[in-house]
Amino acid sequence: MRNKEEIKELLNHFQTENKDVTFDEKTIFSAYQKNDDHQSLAVKILSIFGGALASLAFVGFLFITGLYDSTAALFILGTLLILGGMFINKIYNTTIFDTVSVSSYTIGFIILTLALFKMEMTENTVSLICILIAAVSLIIARSYIIAFASVLIINGAIISLITLNKNLDFIHVYLSLLALIVTAVFVKEAKIISLHPVYSKLYNPVRIGLVISFLAAFVFIFLDHEFIEESREYIWVPSVVIILAILYVLSHLFQVLHISEMKQKIGIYIVSMLVLLPTVLSPAISGAILIILLSFLVNYKTSLVIGIIAFIYFVSQYYYDLHFTLLTKSILLFSSGILFLGLYLLTHKKLTSNEKI
Template sequence: MKTKEDIKQLLDSLQSSSDKDLKFNEEEIYKAYEKSDNQQSLAIKILSIFGGIMASCLFIAFLFITGIYDSEWGLLVLGIPLIIFGAFITKVTDNILLDTLSISAYIIGFVLVGAGLLQMDTDENLVSIIFILIAVSALFIVRSYLISFISVLIICGGFLFLMISNNSFDLIHIYISLLALILTFIYLKEAKLITFNKAFSQLYDSVRIALIFCFLAGLYLLGKNYRLDYIGGYSFEYLGISSVVIILAILYVISHLFEMLNIKKSEQKYGIYALSVLILLPTVFAPAISGAILIILLSFLVNYKTSLVIGVVAFIYFVSQYYYDLHYTLLTKSIVLFCSGILFLGLYFLTHKKLSSDEKI
């Protein structure tokens, strides 16, 4: 941990090494460093979120035991202030206890408002739209990591609910395709988005990880064939839409990886493209697998370890689920996995060899 003396020494070193007269606002630099040094780690934030969810569940159970659900106006009168309190309390101070409290109040508020509106016989679609609008407002007004994370989940969850409740589950391909494109854009334009606007820099981390979970939620629904049949209104005729978009996004990401791996020869590029298409062709009817691969490649490209681990775990799960759902004999399944494994190993050795040669240079 750096002290003020260390920072002062660094500033003096920069001043002495420059030919121009540099001026630093040392007070603001100290404040910025202290603020960044006190930032909570991602693990602590995740624990805060889950702690808030658990506390919310217990408090909601207590409220319903007291019989508050008998009064729809009571639910609204209590729910709306809780949403406002949970959203804005984080603007007062940055404390882990208050973070958990804000998440609890925010979630409880949504649950109570939703219960109150439904008891008033409000249409479910209208309730979902109201939730989406509230979450969007909180996302752009509050700019808190935890509130932004929950808000993005509510927004995407609201759209998924609208698709399911209206038996329009085919629209999930558009949902997944849009998220794949948005994630690709966010990852590849990370530097520009952070420096473009202060609001973007404040929302970037929380929105990025939240979109990963929303993307995986959509892929999970597609990966569960029997769940889709149960929901109804689903057709496999449009399955190729999301698969094609994800595969094209993967190929676009690979083109950026060429720069990182210093691959300039056209023959090598075309060979990698051909090998990639060959690997991805079996996933046309399993976009969940190609979606996990997209997350892995994007995370590798920007060196984001959190989503890289999430992508690897998701890939293992989706491959296992795909293998389980195949209506083939055990021998055929084994051959499919064997061939896929050989292709992945070939791609690994190709990239590993290239990286090793670059390190030697």
């Protein structure tokens, strides 16, 4: 759910449609408040960073004590810590135990990975095992912090498999599929969470995990310039998919903004294409725009902020990498700024007029 006002409007709508239906509003709002308290992303992210720091400290301790020399000890300890992290979070649902859980889970993954490498397993095998363990953890634990971490591990392992096997063109297929999945998860929110209580519980952590994984993949591409040069031939593929996804999201935004006139729709589509076409060779920019629009559509402020930060970074990086003169770069940025200001004024004016109505 987006906020209390929308929950109230939704309940009133159902009661208007069917007067025989009654709701316990106090219980519903109480459940909403409880979910809001426990699922604060900022607190969860702090827990993850705290767990990561604890993991590094503990792994350092292993090297000092010499436990690293025993493969069997590493394997057993890693397995126990992963299981412990899963079940601690499943039994206790507080911030303190979230930190303990993510620390145990992260340390367990690191130690188990070390044990697998000491068993002389290939990097591909280790990546596949990590994907399997993370997927099982996601299903069994059904907790916010473990689900979020599992989604990141799965996507990170997939990128590792692509890069380790030098199949760099597959990254474009992966990004295209990820763009479609993220779009479907946002747009089909109501249908997904109504399918099964488990989906409802896992929806929020999986959604934000997909958003961060999607944008992190682009960060990886930008940082690895050798990767960009070797895979540039098909770099337009995810751009086309993302642009089509953006146009699809715009069709849903028209309903939210109450834009019904065909001339306005066509005009917005044309302006959007003019803005997006220069990004064909930089899918990261259009990817960040997709996240921003999806977040605006469902009023998800966390990913909206993440999308804006990513957009600023990707535009800055793209601007820095351009082989143009400073004057040309300035003109490009100025033109883009004018277009985005125009879009802002259009949407702001429309939203203001809807509020007055």
